[in-house]
Amino acid sequence: MSRSPGFPDPAVLGPAIPGPDVVGPDVVVLRVTSEIDAAEVRQEARRLALRHGFSTVRAHGLATAVSELAMNLVLHTTRGGLIRLTAQDTPDASVIELVAEDDGPGIPDLALAMEDGFSTRGGLGCGLPGTRRLVDSFTITTRVGEGTRIVCQVRRP
C-alpha cells in the first residue's frame, strides 16, 4: 500500500509517544463496506476535525466529503474500501488528509464522472464534483478493473 509523503504510518512506527513538543499524526482508518460504516467514519471525521481546531462548518464539510466517498465505496464496489484520515498539526495550521481507496471496478470515464449531473447509480451526479468543491485539494487516480484512489486535503490556517 502506498504511503502519503510526510505522514508516517503509525502501524509501522508503533504508537506515538506524546511529548511536550512532538505530537504524532492523528490517524483514523476504517474499512467501509456498509452504510453503517459510512455513518461511523463520517462521525469520526467530524470529531477529528473539531479536535484539531477546525470550525463547525469546516468539520461538517469534511464529514460530508467523507460521507460521499464512503457511500461511493458502499454503492460502487462489492468489497468496500478503506478510508484513512490523517490530521497533522503545525504551530499555526492544521491539515487533514482524507484517502479513500478500493480495489473495485474503477471509473471508465473519469472526466465524465467529475462532471455535474452525471451518475451511474441513480444518484444526483454531484458526488465527486461536490466533494471536490468541499475540500482544498482533490486528486483521483483510477484504473478500470483495479480500483480507485482519491486523496483530498482540508486545511485551516
Place this chain on the structure above:
Amino acid sequence: MRVPILRLGRVLLTSLPADLTDQQVMDLQIDALALIQAGKADGLVIDITAADVVDSYMARILSETAKMVKIMGGVAVLAGMQPAVALTLVEMGRDMIDMETAFDLEGGVAKVGRMVASRGGRHDEVPTA
C-alpha cells in the same frame, strides 16, 4: 428497525436517524405512501435535525421521497435543517434539495396544511360559501 412515522391530524411526521440505511428509506417511503393513499394523511414532514450529514445520497433520497408523495397528490416538507448542512449543500452544488422546506417541525406541519388547503383540500372541493 423501521423509522417510526407519527400522525398529527392529517400530517405524518418522521425524524431521520443519523445512520439511515437504504432498507429503512424504502420502508419509510412505502409506509408513508400507504398512509397517504389510505386517506389517513395529506402530507409528510421529514425532520432532519438528527441527520449529522446530508450528502448527495441523502439529498437524493429526500428529494425522491418528496416527489413520490407529490405525484400521489400529497405534500412533503423538509424541516429542521442545521445551518452547517445548508452551507455545505450550497457549496456542493446546485439543486441538491428539490422539495419544500420549513424551519422546524411546527412550520413544516403548518406548511403541509396550508398547501393542501390552498388547492381546495384533499379532494379539491369547490368552496361552498
